Amino acid sequence: MLLTLAAPYRLALAVGLILMLCESAALLVMPWLGGRLAETFLQESAGSSTINIQVLFLGALALFAVQAVLKFSNIYLLGGTTTRILADLKIRVYDHLQALPLAFSHRRRHGDTLALLTHDVYVVSDYISGTALAALPLFFTVSGALALMFRIDSLLAMFAAIIIPLLYLLLKIFGRRMRPLALQLQEEHAIAIAIAEENLSMLPAIKTFTREQQESQRYRSQIERVVSLSAKERAIHAALGPGVQFVTATAVVLMLWLAQGQIGDGALTVPQLVSFLLYAQVMARPMAGLADVYGQTQRARGALSRLATVLAEEPEPSWHAGKQMGKINGNIEFRSVTFSYPGREPALRCLDLSVAAGETIAIIGPNGAGKSTVAHLLMRLHEPSKGSIFIDGVDISTVSLHSLRSQIGVVPQHVLLFNASVRDNIAYGRPEPTQHDVEAAARSARAHDFIMQLPQGYQTPIGDRGVRLSGGQQQRLALARALLKDPPILILDEATAMFDPEGEREFLQACVDVLRQRTVLLITHRPASLALADRVFKLDEGIMTSAE
Numbered sequence: 001m002l003l004t005l006a007a008p009y010r011l012a013l014a015v016g017l018i019l020m021l022c023e024s025a026a027l028l029v030m031p032w033l034g035g036r037l038a039e040t041f042l043q044e045s046a047g048s049s050t051i052n053i054q055v056l057f058l059g060a061l062a063l064f065a066v067q068a069v070l071k072f073s074n075i076y077l078l079g080g081t082t083t084r085i086l087a088d089l090k091i092r093v094y095d096h097l098q099a100l101p102l103a104f105s106h107r108r109r110h111g112d113t114l115a116l117l118t119h120d121v122y123v124v125s126d127y128i129s130g131t132a133l134a135a136l137p138l139f140f141t142v143s144g145a146l147a148l149m150f151r152i153d154s155l156l157a158m159f160a161a162i163i164i165p166l167l168y169l170l171l172k173i174f175g176r177r178m179r180p181l182a183l184q185l186q187e188e189h190a191i192a193i194a195i196a197e198e199n200l201s202m203l204p205a206i207k208t209f210t211r212e213q214q215e216s217q218r219y220r221s222q223i224e225r226v227v228s229l230s231a232k233e234r235a236i237h238a239a240l241g242p243g244v245q246f247v248t249a250t251a252v253v254l255m256l257w258l259a260q261g262q263i264g265d266g267a268l269t270v271p272q273l274v275s276f277l278l279y280a281q282v283m284a285r286p287m288a289g290l291a292d293v294y295g296q297t298q299r300a301r302g303a304l305s306r307l308a309t310v311l312a313e314e315p316e317p318s319w320h321a322g323k324q325m326g327k328i329n330g331n332i333e334f335r336s337v338t339f340s341y342p343g344r345e346p347a348l349r350c351l352d353l354s355v356a357a358g359e360t361i362a363i364i365g366p367n368g369a370g371k372s373t374v375a376h377l378l379m380r381l382h383e384p385s386k387g388s389i390f391i392d393g394v395d396i397s398t399v400s401l402h403s404l405r406s407q408i409g410v411v412p413q414h415v416l417l418f419n420a421s422v423r424d425n426i427a428y429g430r431p432e433p434t435q436h437d438v439e440a441a442a443r444s445a446r447a448h449d450f451i452m453q454l455p456q457g458y459q460t461p462i463g464d465r466g467v468r469l470s471g472g473q474q475q476r477l478a479l480a481r482a483l484l485k486d487p488p489i490l491i492l493d494e495a496t497a498m499f500d501p502e503g504e505r506e507f508l509q510a511c512v513d514v515l516r517q518r519t520v521l522l523i524t525h526r527p528a529s530l531a532l533a534d535r536v537f538k539l540d541e542g543i544m545t546s547a548e
């Protein structure tokens with residue numbers, strides 16, 4: 001998956017890698033220059049200098065300048081690439097989440113899903129351009145420094161080479177503890193987001209049931225859990241860098257001790273020792289970086305596995321896959337349809353239903369009888385466990401979701417409105433409708449009059465989920481939205497439940513014409529609505545019978 005994500009940016013990433021390698025090379029020249037400088041200093045003090053020291057100073061300055069330019073270009077280039085990879089990944093994950101069947105979001109906590117888009121994608125993209133790519137130059141610097149150290153003094157270099165396995169041992173010990181901790185931290189973080197998200201959308205219930213203290217306490221305890229896990233993670237993380245540095249520094253001191261003997265034996269000169277120590281320092285710095293590589297890899301593995309699990313979920317068939325249904329007449333037939341929600345008793349049992357085009361039927365029945373489920377199956381929001389559904393004689397499981405859903409209008413039981421203007425909410429039913437169309441739909445839904453009384457009329461913002469409107473007003477907007485779509489099949493799921501009796505009567509009178517032009521499924525208990533139906537069916541415990 002990492003390779004797929006990075007593939008479109010391989011050029012930028014390759015240039016970034018080359019720049020990093022150049023930076024490493026420049027870093028490796030420094031100790032050599034340091035040695036030359038030390039040599040020249042000694043020669044100058046002895047009056048036997050062969051090199052102009054000014055040239056060496058200028059060389060050092062030029063090298064610093066090259067390093068600065070390389071660093072700048074690299075940060076600039078990789079910063080831009082990270083942003084693009086992050087954007088791509090977010091879009092890909094979002095599109096996938098949107099394409100998954102509703103059942104996925106029903107079984108998952110909202111906060112967990114949000115954490116994928118906020119935290120996990122960030123960790124992964126950062127890893128690609130930050131850590132994964134940096135590992136090679138770090139390795140290059142370490143091995144280059146080590147090789148050059150061998151050239152100077154193999155005994156000392158061998159000693160330095162022992163440090164590397166030692167450090168890896170240290171990394172492994174800490175790394176093993178880091179991974180489960182990082183995963184757990186992420187989970188606790190997601191729970192905190194979920195609590196906040198749910199509570200903020202449940203504020204009216206919290207306030208009316210005076211549960212502020214308990215909810216605040218629940219959120220606080222969760223945050224405390226996150227803080228205590230972060231502290232553990234930080235402790236390991238904090239110990240890792242200095243731990244590695246300490247081991248390296250100890251090794252340097254031991255090396256100096258060894259070097260003392262080598263100089264005494266004449267196997268090593270002082271300028272060579274300067275170079276050697278500078279190489280040791282060049283080698284030690286990426287070592288701390290390599291410690292980070294391990295920790296970051298563990299973090300990225302956690303995030304990647306969460307993303308991969310969700311991306312592996314089977315999405316709904318692509319929108320346009322399957323037969324395109326032309327304009328439908330609205331003949332509906334359920335043949336022996338059985339459906340169960342996961343882990344539940346069947347919500348519909350061997351249901352047979354036949355509705356002629358242009359007919360209005362009503363479905364009544366107690367709560368939980370399966371009425372809304374009938375509507376969901378017709379829209380293919382869920383697929384039947386057994387049996388088939390036909391529209392105009394075509395099995396809907398073989399047609400494209402787009403051509404099916406675009407011809408069915410639904411006013412759901414729980415109205416879903418956006419935080420946008422009244423107009424935008426109604427216009428959601430059809431791409432770019434004229435103001436005249438929007439108003440006509442609003443008039444049919446008996447919404448126009450109250451809209452005109454709002455402070456900015458059709459442009460009035462209605463707040464999160466339409467919170468600035470009454471329940472009945474929200475329902476009228478949802479109705480206007482469905483009518484604007486002008487679908488051959490219309491499903492009204494308790495669509496007038498919140499209407500006042502007068503409003504309902506007016507609406508139903510006005511609807512007679514609207515309803516006659518299409519097939520209508522009325523899910524209702526209201527006697528006034530029932531009067532509109534040509535036939536009434538009763539659903540009880542998933543079994544459909546005729547009510548007459």
Ligand SMILES: Nc1ncnc2c1ncn2[C@@H]1O[C@H](COP(=O)(O)OP(=O)(O)OP(=O)(O)O)[C@@H](O)[C@H]1O
Nearest residue numbers: 106341342344347366367368369370371372373374
């Ligand atoms: N997403 C879901 N996951 C699991 N079970 C569900 C889900 N949605 C509904 N159910 C169950 O399926 C059964 C039928 O639900 P449905 O919403 O179709 O009933 P309904 O007849 O529309 O009820 P009401 O009159 O209360 O709206 C119920 O027992 C309900 O608990």
